[in-house]
Amino acid sequence: MMFYGRCCASVVLIVYIATVAAATVMLKEFYHTKEYGRIKAIRFGIQTMNQSIKNVKKCDLSKDCPLSHYALRIKSGAANAVGPSICFEGDIVMSHGLRNVGPGLNIVQVHGNNGTIKRFDCLDAKDGRTIVLVASFDDVSTMMPEELKDILVRLGSTLVKRIKYRDTWVFAGSSGMTSPFEELTPNDEKTNKYGGWPAMAEVSGCFPRTF
Ligand SMILES: *[C@@H]1O[C@H](CO)[C@@H](O)[C@H](O)[C@H]1NC(C)=O
Ligand SMILES: *[C@@H]1O[C@H](CO)[C@@H](O)[C@H](O)[C@H]1NC(C)=O
Numbered sequence: 001m002m003f004y005g006r007c008c009a010s011v012v013l014i015v016y017i018a019t020v021a022a023a024t025v026m027l028k029e030f031y032h033t034k035e036y037g038r039i040k041a042i043r044f045g046i047q048t049m050n051q052s053i054k055n056v057k058k059c060d061l062s063k064d065c066p067l068s069h070y071a072l073r074i075k076s077g078a079a080n081a082v083g084p085s086i087c088f089e090g091d092i093v094m095s096h097g098l099r100n101v102g103p104g105l106n107i108v109q110v111h112g113n114n115g116t117i118k119r120f121d122c123l124d125a126k127d128g129r130t131i132v133l134v135a136s137f138d139d140v141s142t143m144m145p146e147e148l149k150d151i152l153v154r155l156g157s158t159l160v161k162r163i164k165y166r167d168t169w170v171f172a173g174s175s176g177m178t179s180p181f182e183e184l185t186p187n188d189e190k191t192n193k194y195g196g197w198p199a200m201a202e203v204s205g206c207f208p209r210t211f
Contacts, residue, residue: 058090070115077101089115094122105151123151128175129210136169136201159184168201174210181205 030036057064058071065071070089077084083096086108093108094101102122109118123132132155141163152160156179157171165187172181183201193199 059087070110077103086120088117091117093117093120105148123148131172131174131207131210134169134171136163136167139166140169141165141167155179157182166197168198170201170203172203172207174207181207 059073061071061073071087072089073085073087075085077096080103083101084106085095085097085101086093086106088108088110092098094106100120100122105123106120107123108120110116111118132152134152142165144160144163149157149160152171152173155175156173156177158178159169159182160171162184163169167187168185170181170183171179173179181203183203185198185201187196187198191198
């Protein structure tokens with residue numbers, strides 16, 4: 001019985017080795033056949049096709065965004081010759097070609113829940129004839145980058161850099177002036193009119209025309 005068992009194991013091993021060897025030889029031969037070449041060509045075709053599909057991803061990204069994300073690409077202007085461009089979810093919203101950009105801050109606002117464009121505009125600080133009117137609501141301290149504050153300073157603001165959490169602020173200005181049309185009411189527990197909120201700020205008057 002013992003001998004028979006060992007013999008059987010040897011036979012199985014030999015058969016196994018023979019099968020592997022035969023398969024290897026067949027595989028090697030296959031690699032040199034036309035059929036293999038054809039399969040390789042098809043694979044290569046799919047790969048290049050995939051490559052070209054990749055190249056038309058939204059906003060020219062290298063891969064798709066997850067469903068819970070929006071694709072975007074934002075390019076600043078180059079020097080003062082080529083305008084900026086803003087692409088969102090595959091649509092170019094603002095660009096030189098669309099003729100809707102300008103010197104200054106080009107801004108797009110989007111409904112974050114569904115990706116539709118709320119509005120877009122250019123906050124133009126260079127055209128000396130532009131008059132900018134601004135009124136705060138709720139809180140603006142957390143949403144104003146330094147660059148925006150700098151632009152407002154250039155438009156004549158003297159208080160924008162002091163705005164803190166929930167301060168109320170109104171402003172009217174134009175480049176090359178120090179604006180008299182600005183009011184900042186600080187959020188201060190001691191003087192607040194509405195608990196956690198200061199009184200409304202307000203300016204009014206006659207703003208000089210710019211030509
Ligand atoms: C091509 O893309 C599909 C879908 O993204 C993927 O399943 C497949 O593996 C890719 N094929 C090659 C050869 O890259
Ligand atoms: C997107 O969401 C906004 C705000 O919730 C809504 O006013 C607007 O109609 C929505 N747009 C579409 C296309 O559903």
